[in-house]
Amino acid sequence: MNYPTAEVLEVKVDTARQLEERLNAAVRNLQLVAAHTRNRGILVTRLDPGHYTVSLSEHVPFGLTREQSR
Template structure:
């Protein structure tokens, strides 16, 4: 039995790294979202260069939203 990824922490030093890692995280979470079909993806900027990508009940299935803190 495999475990679904529900949260990915991202730490980067450049915009290029951020774009690559966010794209990879969203792809991975989209796969997980297909199994539950009840949550969307929330990207949260925690600090400069630190982000979290996660499945969220606050985002409709099929959507990706960004939250800046």
């Protein structure tokens, strides 16, 4: 089975609908990577309005997704 290799995904949106769809897709992608390594959780960071990163993080326990704003 092939696993996605990106550990940080950038999400840019213009609407609330795009936000939900794109963040969910990014989290699902990284869940596949997290399930393979089983040592990091997922961190969603709001950088600016409509601009986010979704990343694997050692500071988030495996199996969890956390959000933060900068």
